[in-house]
Amino acid sequence: MKKILVITLVLLLAAMTAGNVFAQSFPKRNITAVVVWGAGGGTDTCNRIIHAEMQKFLGVNVNVINKTGGVAGSVGMSYAFSRPHDGYTLCGLSESNVTAGVQGGWNNRFDVWETFIVGGSPDIISVTPNTPYKTLKDLIEAAKKSPGKITAAASGAGSIHHLNLLALEKGSGADFNFIPYKGSAPSQNAAMAGEVSVVVTSLAEQQQLLRGGKLRALGMLIPDSFDVEGLGTIPSSFDSYPGLSKYLPISQAIGFAVPADAPLEARAALQAAFRKAMATDKVKNWAEENYYLLSGATGAESKAIFNALESNFAWTLWDLGAATVKPSKLGIPKP
Amino acid sequence: MLEKDKLRKADIFSGGIMALFGLWIISQGLKMPMKDSWGGVQNVWFVSPALFPLFVGAMITLLGVLLMRTALKTVGFNGFKRALGWLASPDLIRFLKSPATMRFYAIAGLFTCFVYIQVPRIDFFLCSVLFLFVFITMFYFADDELLKKFFLFYLGINAFFLMFFVFDLQTKLEPVMSQLAGWSAGFGIQTDLEPALAYPVDWITMAFTFVYFIYIGVAIRKTPELRKKFWISLVLSVVPPFLIGTIFKYFLLVPMPAEGLAVWLLDDIWYSYFQSWFS
Amino acid sequence: MLIFERIGSFFGIVFGIAAxxxxxxxxxGSVLLGILFGAMPGLTSTLGVALLTALTFGMDTALAMICLLAIYVGGTYGGSYSSILINIPGTAAAAATALDGYPLACKGEGGRAIGLTTTASAIGTVISMLFVVSISPIISSFALQFTSFEFFLLALFGILISGTLTSPDLVIKGWISGFLGLFLACVGRDLLQFYPRFTFGFMELESGIEVVPVLIGAFGIPQIIQVLKDRTKIAEAQKLQRIIPEIGTVIRNIPAIIRSALIGVGIGSVPGIGEDIAGWVSYGTAKNTSKHPETFGKGELKGVLASETANNACVGGAMIPLLNLGIPGSPPAAMLLGALMLHNVTPGPMITFEHPTFILEVAAILLLASCAMWITGMLLAKQVVKVLRIPAQLFMPIIGLLCIIGSYSLGLNIFNLYLMLPVGIICYFLIEMGYPIAPLVIGVILGPMADENLRRALMVSQGSFLPIFQRPVALILFIIIVWTVISQFEFYDRIKKKVVLFILRKRERSTAGSAETNNSGEKTTD
Structure with missing residues (x-):
């Protein structure tokens, strides 16, 4: 027991001497970024890249941890939100998290967060190489002729890729048989194996398979065409179906967030570091090599983007019958 | 595992429970949407979320009934009657009170209290020291009487904590703690110690660990041969939590379930002495 | 010629790394850390790879790959320690090892078993590495043969075979245990339509029950209760330990080791399932082809060798679809995929053009890691057995603490802890009543796969089961499943005897001399 007493005393003394070392205001100690999706996913990678750069400008380490589970990452989000709102706990998230509210995992609207958007990879529609569809027109016309017969894969109901598929259906009038998969990789796998004919995922996830000839790209689901090395230019699907512009693009918005009521000083410091980090060559090169489009939106700009995403996702899910809480109950306006 | 003959008798009951459980799964499965659209996927019988639970439930029911049949065939109806008779006899009470069963209660109770009451709310380092201390001394001393005593003591501690958390004494203690902080400031111990006072639960846990330490000391007063075991238990209940915890928290960057007094101290040491080496 | 050039550059890379x-x-260091993560009950190799993924972010790609692959190899191997010595498998794969490994340890042959598995694991990894270097594109096209129906059948087969093999009592109980696992897997939002099943309003249950807490609870807690409650000694620590690997024993078992390694590579290369199934299938094959199947489960070295070789060979197998298609073949491989993405390497068909030497580098690291594992393992084997000399009463409480922190750390979820404990206590009662527990864990692992793929397969085929009989891989799997189930019933034995007798009589009539050799031939295939 004596030993314990001595140890405790030593520890206490050490603690007392430690108190006055820091003079800088924010950040004084390490920051923790809670990523609500698993290690190695798009959100996780994005967060690790940006935080590795940001910590150089902040002067402290940013530790990235993963806390998964719940609906639409609600467990990690609730955890990050329950920590003190002092700017020392960030939440790494993506556009898919906006559905946590209507799915009953989160009692707030999304604007309790101040968001920082790193960017995202644009969605693309592709087919199995041995199908007869050479262009998007071929595919859409075939789907119109036999509605609900052509199988189309995307990750789970209500995911960003499913929303893109739905928007494509609405904008072009085609009707596919939607087959959900557990994520982008299994859905692409199924398209390669020929189990389904059509697949919608992001370019970052698909580029290897497209360039390797395992899948055939038909069109980007954004207003612009896209140059892919070794494959040439993938046309925008808006070229053949201008009506799509009414529903698309629905873009990924990967980044991180801090509670909106965190001290102004902390938010300002984070913003400054975020802007500097976005301008570094490392982030730019990473984005280019991985087919990401950088955004860099913060403050009011990113708030507007997330509000739009939230209302779009929430009401789409409600219309599909996959939401448990009515969006209007949370005060989410219709898109 | 039980002996063959007893096992067959137990099988009759376990098979029955399994069959009932399977029926319950089926009844729950039938409540799930079968046809209407859900989640934007066209819904037919083979897409229904109920399909798999119904299959699993049916298989469990079927296998449960098969198991009962096999067991009844082996022991016969008389064996089944005897098993029922045993359940109503004083033998059952004797079995439930046997030392081996007592040990089972102790382990299960210890884990339950630790996991549900302490880990989520009390500093991980401090509560695991107490947990290990009780756990090791209970079994390492190899004395069923002592085991019972120690277990009851731990139960008592947890009853206190349960009250503490249920009635939210923490917030009620806050004025007292700030009073304490005021005094300490009066003694010239500056603000640095103040944050430590924000963790009353952790202080209480430390106090309990100390009381428990004294309690064992008194309990084994008359058996000096246990004294060596006592010190070994103490070392083994203090070192591993700090070793494992420090590795997880600072090397593998895993935050602890609840971070309080000990983590606050370690953090301070970490940031003032070691952090600078790394960055 | 190309192949020689490839081999030449391969060894160039090996020496380049080793220099x-x-x-x-x-x-x-990483191999040792991996072994520790695998060997400590409560900590798993998946957790090891996951935690280290974050830490290797600052390293350059080659060094990070060395670190992660070495942990993966070491962790897969290290799982055998705890299952052999104290009967707490660190992974579902090592559960097959525990079946025979723990009885061996009880006989005082724990050190010998560990020594032999070390060599077998190293051989398994090297064989799988050969496949990665030579014919990985062919194997990855085999992986593409798997569509939803095959995945469903494979998952069902995994549950049935582990149920059949593990039962110490009636086989029915093994199957019940497997289906209980499948039930646990049903909990949560269903993966196709997002309908909440058996969640009872708990938000934490909506994402389903995680494997790691179930694994830790099911294997760890019952063993802690049993040992402490009955005051049993864990196992015998042998006085005289052989450190030299028994080359003779290894050589005698070489055919079995190679067969197990092939099974491991094959199963590892199928996306989504990994070491756990490989260990069981290999163990089952060893038991079914053995002349003395009754010795399995009572301390048969061949059983330990079979499962350990296969689960280490799985590491290389899992690399094949990961590198060639970007599809992870096992849960830790999924973590590795993440780590690669972090280092700006996107595996896929183009990897040979973008990073021409990358696959060879991975193979080289696998080779070096298996060497490092063998050396470390040989040095450790002697020391690790000494753990058994520590009284269980000191040892088990600390394992209890490890179980708690281990089930919390992956995902940082306290709810997983709340889940781990009741699962553990229920499993204790199940074990007491003669239900094996490994099928339950396998059920939780494979349940989502079985559920999702069955329904998706029917969605694609519009409700028809016909594709099972039209697709070759599906048909083979279906026949094996039917055989596994039927062979457990009495009437199967009767029919088999009749058939055998019938064939024998026919042959006796033709030539009396060759009948005897035929007879013995029949017996081995029984």
């Missing part, structure tokens, strides 16, 4: 002392230090 750098930093690489070697990281290699050995």
């Amino acid at each position: 750098d002392p930093v690489n070697l230090a990281v290699l050995f």
